[in-house]
Amino acid sequence: MKKDAPAQTLIDRTAETIRARITAGDLVPGTRLSEAALSEQLGISRNTLREVFRLLTQEGLVRHEPHRGVSVALPDVAAIIDIYRVRRLIECDALRGASAFHPSVARMVQAVDAARRWQADGDWRSVGTENMAFHTAIVELADSDRLMRLYRQISAELRLAFGHLNNHALLHAPYIEKNAAILALLQAGRNDEAAEAMSGYLSLSERTVLAALARQQQGR
Amino acid sequence: MKKDAPAQTLIDRTAETIRARITAGDLVPGTRLSEAALSEQLGISRNTLREVFRLLTQEGLVRHEPHRGVSVALPDVAAIIDIYRVRRLIECDALRGASAFHPSVARMVQAVDAARRWQADGDWRSVGTENMAFHTAIVELADSDRLMRLYRQISAELRLAFGHLNNHALLHAPYIEKNAAILALLQAGRNDEAAEAMSGYLSLSERTVLAALARQQQGR
DNA sequence: GCATATTTGTCCGTATGTATA
DNA sequence: CTATACATACGGACAAATATG
Secondary structure (H helix, E strand, O other): OOOOOOOOOHHHHHHHHHHHHHHOOOOOOOOEEOHHHHHHHHOOOHHHHHHHHHHHHHOOOEEEEOOOEEEEOOOOHHHHHHHHHHHHHHHHHHHHOOOOOOHHHHHHHHHHHHHHHHHHHOOHHHHHHHHHHHHHHHHHOOOOHHHHHHHHHHHHHHHHHOOOOOOHHHHHHHHHHHHHHHHHHHHOOOHHHHHHHHHHHHHHHHHHHHHHHHHHHHOO | OOOOOOOOOHHHHHHHHHHHHHHOOOOOOOOEEOHHHHHHHHOOOHHHHHHHHHHHHHHOOEEEEOOOEEEEOOOOHHHHHHHHHHHHHHHHHHHHOOOOOOHHHHHHHHHHHHHHHHHHHOOHHHHHHHHHHHHHHHHHOOOOHHHHHHHHHHHHHHHHHHOOOOOHHHHHHHHHHHHHHHHHHHHOOOHHHHHHHHHHHHHHHHHHHHHHHHHHHHOO
16 A cells, blocks of 8 residues: 555646746746646646646735736735745744754754755755755754745745845855854754754844845846 | 725636635635536636646645645644644744834734633634634734735634634633733833743643643544 | 627536546 | 546636726
8 A cells, every 4th residue: 555646636736837837947036827728738727727826825925806817926125024934933932942853853953964065066046955855854853834934835935035136155155153053052952043054144134135025126 | 096905817716705714614625626527616727727736726725736636625633723822923933023103002902802802702703713813913013014924824724623613612611811901011021021921822822722622633 | 978899707517537335 | 447436627608897089
């Protein structure tokens, strides 16, 4: 009996396709997604696509306006501020209450190591991926389904926000060693200091993203 | 220009209808929701109902299993524990960072007063409603869209859990004065003490709900 | 401000695949 | 193992709302 026969439904697979297109920058924030055009392009029926839209809407990736269709979400400054407020709450709390022997710690170690290797190769996109994995692992420390779900949603929103900020070196380089420092504090059982370091980390990251967003919007 | 012409779509209204039926106990947790039967009963098409199901699934009110349809969610002990963990995090944080002059404080005052009046009348169901309003107002203190959304979801799940625990006196009576005490601390600017009191409040409430749930499941 | 065209909202009928009796 | 019930997915149709000239 194979428990892992995903048997994904078409709706799930299509949702994944669109997610990928959005985060890959294929679909720019603000783009209107026409039901008729997209359904034909994807080779699925309009009804099915509409259910995909429901999924993505709840995930915050697309916005739905009655009788006006859906469009790729466009996080504004207020959203960024709110997202970082929530991240600070969740990630710092997870660090404060974590055990150094939690399985996720291994994933944090792995992410830090991998990020350093990619940095040596100059592959900043992969550095970014490992950075996200590091923070996901931190949230997993909390062992809370609901917090994890919320975190996945705001991560998706955040990817939208700096999906097109292509200055990846600026965006990710400074954080590799900060992550390593937080990990070391956690492994040493100095949880409160780890949480404190994370708070500072997030403030810096927030300022960077907000500044980049302002430059981007000014450039229109 | 009336900004508040909701012009709700049929999907939204239907979702609200089903939510009401669930929280009213009309639909018991575990009930299977057949597309054909429900769509006919509601007078809407199956396609439309399926979109409603997507909404409710993301809200955690119903569970969806591929090719087996949806059924009313049935929170288990792990869910209750997780929900209270999240509540503690959100509500205590909101209290710690709140201003005594935030508009939501007025709503808290209102909820406490109303709960006392309903208690005098012996209307425990209304006491429960005011209690939920009190805690919703606390979360609003945080001024965070995302935290508010998460809180709405776990509130709905919680309603599922003790929707049928009809011992409302036991469930709500002890909390009226606890709420009043927390409010007084907040108004006095003693935020940390208010958060501490809330933490204790939630622990007590958690134990009560878990015990009631155990009794209920034993009685099957 | 009006008439028209486009797009979404909703319904129906049907075919196919999957799970359960 | 077959049969049945049900969810999945499709395509077409029309009404209603919005956008366009």
